[in-house]
Amino acid sequence: MKKLLMLMVLGVFLLTGALLWASGDGQEQEEYDEDTYGPKDPIIWVKPVKSVVFEHKVHTMQGGLECDSCHDDLFEMEAGVAEENEDFTMKTLYEGGYCGACHDGSTAFASNTRCTACHIGARGQARLLGADGATEKTH
Amino acid sequence: MKIDDLEKMESEDVSSLSSVERRNFLKIGFAVTGMYLGGSVLSLVSVKNAHGASASGVVPELGKYPYNPHYSMVLREKLCIDCERCKDACVKTNNVPSYGFRTTILEKRHSLGEDKYETIFVPVLCNHCNRPPCVRVCPTTATWKDEKTGIVVMEPSRCIGCKTCMAACPYNARYFKEEARTVDKCDFCFQSRLSKGVMTPACVEACPADVRVFGNLADPASRVSQLVHSPETMVWVLRPETGAIPNVFYINS
Amino acid sequence: MKGNNTTTMPTSSVTVPGNKLMWLSLFLIFIGVAGAVYAQVIGHHHAFANTREMPWGMLIGVYAYFAIVSTGLCLLAAFSHAFGGNQMAPLANRMVWLSIITLLGAFTVIGLEIENVWRMPLGVILHPNVTSNIWWMGTLYGIAVGVMFLELLLILTKRYSIAIILGVVAAITEALANSNLGSVFASLQAKPFWYGSQLPIFFLSCAVLSGAAAIVMFTHFSHLLQRRQMATDTFQGLQTAGKVMVLMTFLVTLATVWKFINAYASNDEMIMAADSLFKGPLAINFWVFEIGLGLVLPGLLLAITRLKSISVMTAAAIMVLVGQFFSRFNLVVSGQIIPSDYGFVGVPQYLPYTPTVSEYLIVVAGLGVVGFGFLIGERFFDETFRTSAH
Numbered sequence: 001m002k003k004l005l006m007l008m009v010l011g012v013f014l015l016t017g018a019l020l021w022a023s024g025d026g027q028e029q030e031e032y033d034e035d036t037y038g039p040k041d042p043i044i045w046v047k048p049v050k051s052v053v054f055e056h057k058v059h060t061m062q063g064g065l066e067c068d069s070c071h072d073d074l075f076e077m078e079a080g081v082a083e084e085n086e087d088f089t090m091k092t093l094y095e096g097g098y099c100g101a102c103h104d105g106s107t108a109f110a111s112n113t114r115c116t117a118c119h120i121g122a123r124g125q126a127r128l129l130g131a132d133g134a135t136e137k138t139h
Numbered sequence: 140m141k142i143d144d145l146e147k148m149e150s151e152d153v154s155s156l157s158s159v160e161r162r163n164f165l166k167i168g169f170a171v172t173g174m175y176l177g178g179s180v181l182s183l184v185s186v187k188n189a190h191g192a193s194a195s196g197v198v199p200e201l202g203k204y205p206y207n208p209h210y211s212m213v214l215r216e217k218l219c220i221d222c223e224r225c226k227d228a229c230v231k232t233n234n235v236p237s238y239g240f241r242t243t244i245l246e247k248r249h250s251l252g253e254d255k256y257e258t259i260f261v262p263v264l265c266n267h268c269n270r271p272p273c274v275r276v277c278p279t280t281a282t283w284k285d286e287k288t289g290i291v292v293m294e295p296s297r298c299i300g301c302k303t304c305m306a307a308c309p310y311n312a313r314y315f316k317e318e319a320r321t322v323d324k325c326d327f328c329f330q331s332r333l334s335k336g337v338m339t340p341a342c343v344e345a346c347p348a349d350v351r352v353f354g355n356l357a358d359p360a361s362r363v364s365q366l367v368h369s370p371e372t373m374v375w376v377l378r379p380e381t382g383a384i385p386n387v388f389y390i391n392s
Numbered sequence: 393m394k395g396n397n398t399t400t401m402p403t404s405s406v407t408v409p410g411n412k413l414m415w416l417s418l419f420l421i422f423i424g425v426a427g428a429v430y431a432q433v434i435g436h437h438h439a440f441a442n443t444r445e446m447p448w449g450m451l452i453g454v455y456a457y458f459a460i461v462s463t464g465l466c467l468l469a470a471f472s473h474a475f476g477g478n479q480m481a482p483l484a485n486r487m488v489w490l491s492i493i494t495l496l497g498a499f500t501v502i503g504l505e506i507e508n509v510w511r512m513p514l515g516v517i518l519h520p521n522v523t524s525n526i527w528w529m530g531t532l533y534g535i536a537v538g539v540m541f542l543e544l545l546l547i548l549t550k551r552y553s554i555a556i557i558l559g560v561v562a563a564i565t566e567a568l569a570n571s572n573l574g575s576v577f578a579s580l581q582a583k584p585f586w587y588g589s590q591l592p593i594f595f596l597s598c599a600v601l602s603g604a605a606a607i608v609m610f611t612h613f614s615h616l617l618q619r620r621q622m623a624t625d626t627f628q629g630l631q632t633a634g635k636v637m638v639l640m641t642f643l644v645t646l647a648t649v650w651k652f653i654n655a656y657a658s659n660d661e662m663i664m665a666a667d668s669l670f671k672g673p674l675a676i677n678f679w680v681f682e683i684g685l686g687l688v689l690p691g692l693l694l695a696i697t698r699l700k701s702i703s704v705m706t707a708a709a710i711m712v713l714v715g716q717f718f719s720r721f722n723l724v725v726s727g728q729i730i731p732s733d734y735g736f737v738g739v740p741q742y743l744p745y746t747p748t749v750s751e752y753l754i755v756v757a758g759l760g761v762v763g764f765g766f767l768i769g770e771r772f773f774d775e776t777f778r779t780s781a782h
Contacts, residue, residue: 049222049347115348116258121221123246123737124258238437239444246737261736272582278527279515297515300436300507302447303526309582311732314444317435320508378732381581 037061039079044125047083051125052118054099063108074101197376198367198388201359205269206289208355210327211386212264212343213366219244219260219350228345232331233323239314241265241325242342262350264342265312265325266377266385267291273304273313282322289386290329295321309381327353356386366390410617410767417763421500424757428504431750436507439750443743446728450747451505453720454755456573457602458498458762459533460595460716463570464603465491466540468636470563472629473556479632482625483607485547486769486777488559490610491566491603492540493765495533501758525576532569536562548776570595577727585655585665586727594647598716601640604633605690605712612706614770614777622702623778634699637712641691648683661730664741668729669722673742677718686715 032040038056045052059065071077075098082088082098093100093111099118103111111118120128221244229241242264248256267284271291274283281297282304284290298321305313305322316323327333328340343351354363367374367388376385431439442449469487472480503509512530521527539562546555574592581587608630615622622630655666669678690708697704731739769777 049220049224051222115218115220116260119220119222120258121244121246121260122223123221123244123260127737245733245739247735248737263733272580275521275523276526276576276580277521278524278530279511280519280521281515297511297519298508299512299515301526302442302506303524303576305444305447306728307580307582309732311445315437315447315507317437378582383581 032057032061038067042128043079044120044128045080045083045088046125048089049119050122051120053120053124053128054118069102074098197379197385198374199269199356199384201364201368204357206287207357208288209357209386210267210288210290210353211356211363211367211388212327212340213352213363213388213390214262215350215352215366215391216259216261216389217391218348219262220348221246221260222347224345224347225262225342225351228341229325232328232341234318235323236316236318239316239323241312241323261389262342263310263312263377264387265291265308266310266383266387267327268386269384270382272307272309272381272383276303276307278303282324285329288327288329288333290327290333291324292326292329293322293324295319295323298322309378309383310385363388366392410770413617414764414767414771417760417767420756420760421764422760424500424753424755424760425504427750427753428757431504431754439748441745441748441751443745445731446725446743446745448724448728449745450721450724450751451501451754453722453724454717454758455498455502455505456595456724457717457720458494458501458758459573460570460599460720461602461606461713462491462495462498463566463596464599464601465494465606466536466559466566466603467563467600468603468607468633470559473559479625480607480629482623482778483611483629483633484559485773485779486611486614487603487607488540488544488547488562489769489773489777490606490766491562492537492544493762493769494606495537495540496765497758497762498533499537500761501754504754504757525572525579529569529572529576532565532572536565536569539565544773548773567596570599577723580727582732583727584659584661585730586723590647590651594644594651597640597644597647598719601637601644602713602716604636604640605709605716608633608637608705608709609713610766612702612709613766614774617767617770618774626778627702630702630705631699634694634705634708637705637708638691638694638699641687641694641712645683645687645691648687661734664730664734665726668726668742673729673744674722674726677722681718682715682722685711686719687712690715 034040037060040057043054043056045054059070060067075082088098090111092098093103096104100111102108103118105113109117223244225242226240226244229235233241235241242262245261245263247259247261249259251257267290269289271282271284274291277283278301279297279299281295281299282291282293285292300315300320300322302315302322305315313322313324315321325340328337328342332338332340339353340351343353352362352366354361356364356367358364359368366372367390369392372390372392375389376387377389379385436442440449440451465487468480469484469491472478472484472487506512516527516530520531539558543555543558543562546552546558571592574595577583577586578588578591611626611630614620652666652670655662664672668674690711693704693708693711699705725745729742729745731743733739734741
């Protein structure tokens with residue numbers, strides 16, 4: 001009857017809906033020996049600024065560097081030590097300290113170029129720590 | 140045109156573009172719209188736009204700025220390291236709630252083949268457009284361009300919360316701030332700082348990498364003006380095709 | 393005024409048909425408003441599915457929906473009144489009333505949707521913005537509803553000649569209001585899938601289509617409710633409305649086809665937006681409801697049955713009205729579904745949007761207002777509705 005009709009109309013009205021679309025990307029890892037190449041996990045500094053990444057893999061396995069090119073002249077073998085130092089800044093890097101010992105434009109790319117190679121930022125850090133992709137996308 | 144396409148022009152000297160990028164960039168219909176200011180500024184805009192709003196590209200000519208001071212911001216994009224100090228400073232200075240932002244950093248990743256990416260961080264904020272779509276659509280003039288400074292400001296007590304300005308903004312620069320029952324947006328810290336005599340926005344002050352440069356575009360001696368009008372500098376803006384004529388410029392030098 | 397009831401006690405509430413429906417519609421309004429109050433208390437950003445990137449959702453669609461139905465009814469009423477001889481004239485008085493109540497339904501929904509309604513009445517008067525389509529739309533619809541009330545008053549008091557003039561004024565006002573509504577979307581360069589000069593005209597076409605559908609449906613409902621045989625001239629009027637529906641389903645389908653062809657001949661953003669309807673998250677809404685149920689099926693049904701059966705016409709009308717509902721929803725969502733910063737890391741291709749319970753409740757409030765208004769009309773203006781007065 002008409003009541004039914006009205007309810008039906010209502011029912012159909014209430015049916016509206018939209019679907020969600022999301023995408024993710026996979027990751028693969030080749031063999032990596034920590035004893036030969038140093039720790040596998042990237043080291044992330046958040047001081048003085050968020051967030052700089054250092055990967056042993058890039059330097060030892062891919063770059064062919066020995067441990068003693070960095071340890072223990074430039075860096076301690078302990079994550080987080082350097083960032084406690086007052087002079088862990090770009091200025092020091094430019095003057096040949098820390099990463100700047102090599103990242104001077106001759107041994108490796110200069111510290112005043114390609115900022116985002118080292119600086120993965122808050123977003124990059126979030127991605128490294130929390131599985132993948134999107135950091136924030138809310139209201 | 141999408142931001143996507145704009146990104147392809149990020150490099151200031153064209154020689155550093157890979158050949159693939161260069162080809163892409165021509166394919167998607169951009170043209171070098173000509174030398175500008177005696178051959179000093181290359182402005183790259185879509186072909187269509189070149190004949191539109193500003194004949195000589197995205198940067199208005201010196202002496203043709205509608206306001207004085209004509210506040211604007213220049214973002215030296217490739218220096219941005221996404222440390223987000225600007226965001227934090229903005230949040231603190233302007234009481235931005237956790238669900239909103241007045242300025243944020245977007246991230247773009249170009250594949251360089253294999254596992255490698257090149258990352259570009261793009262700071263975004265209100266563009267304080269010369270022809271602001273948000274201002275045009277507001278039914279109660281709760282938002283307008285300040286007559287003196289060109290800053291797009293909000294009057295919370297007039298906002299009815301219809302959110303048309305949010306829909307109209309090409310830059311996603313507006314959000315509704317429930318606490319204040321109003322749409323909220325970047326005002327170059329007009330209310331929190333400029334009007335109190337502090338002449339830089341909080342984000343500019345907080346940036347450790349000197350990415351954000353703020354100032355009066357109409358003053359030829361100002362740093363923004365010099366950056367934007369300096370020889371060989373490529374200057375671009377986001378979404379020029381909307382005709383909003385933004386006042387936030389991007390460069391890479 | 394319920395003189396036509398078959399029962400003995402026309403004023404007795406127990407026997408008046410539609411009384412229960414009246415309570416039902418009041419109940420709908422009640423729960424709808426309750427939902428709106430709840431949403432206001434916990435905050436729209438919690439209660440609604442809208443986000444910064446997708447500030448408008450189903451409720452804007454429903455507002456547009458009711459407003460568009462109202463415009464259609466008002467236009468058809470003016471035509472029928474002004475050009476007396478035509479066959480829809482017997483429906484014209486009812487159309488005026490229905491136009492008023494659907495507009496009130498629209499106001500209800502938008503009033504419950506926007507964040508600070510209370511700032512609106514003074515705001516639009518003290519701080520008008522003549523470049524704002526929203527301002528014009530609101531102002532013109534406001535004027536239209538006033539004019540239509542006046543018109544109704546004149547019709548009720550049988551001062552037809554002035555009523556006709558007011559009807560024409562109302563129709564023009566509504567048409568302007570409606571195209572401003574179209575332009576609210578169509579003037580936003582930031583949203584290319586909305587942008588363009590055709591949308592306001594598309595809205596008007598949809599208005600005529602849904603107005604015709606609404607008058608068919610409500611007139612039939614009225615006869616069912618009053619348990620009354622349909623007069624020949626009324627039936628012929630409905631057939632004319634049916635013809636309008638056939639024509640308009642065809643035209644609106646055509647407009648939709650061209651919109652898509654144009655989008656696919658455009659840039660990435662347009663193509664992606666079109667894809668969201670064509671094969672993306674809105675595909676079911678689009679193909680099944682907007683196109684299938686809303687345009688093709690009713691068009692075919694009406695054409696095949698040659699407008700002979702009132703039940704078929706009503707069924708087609710309901711389909712059209714449901715389809716139009718989806719059409720508005722799809723329009724609102726598809727225009728915003730591509731994020732303006734698409735291409736950056738973490739930004740999805742399509743923004744998610746699924747209406748929340750609070751949003752549905754506010755739609756219910758709107759439907760309640762329309763239903764209640766319809767029943768009020770049946771109760772008090774029945775006599776007027778049956779005269780094709782001039």
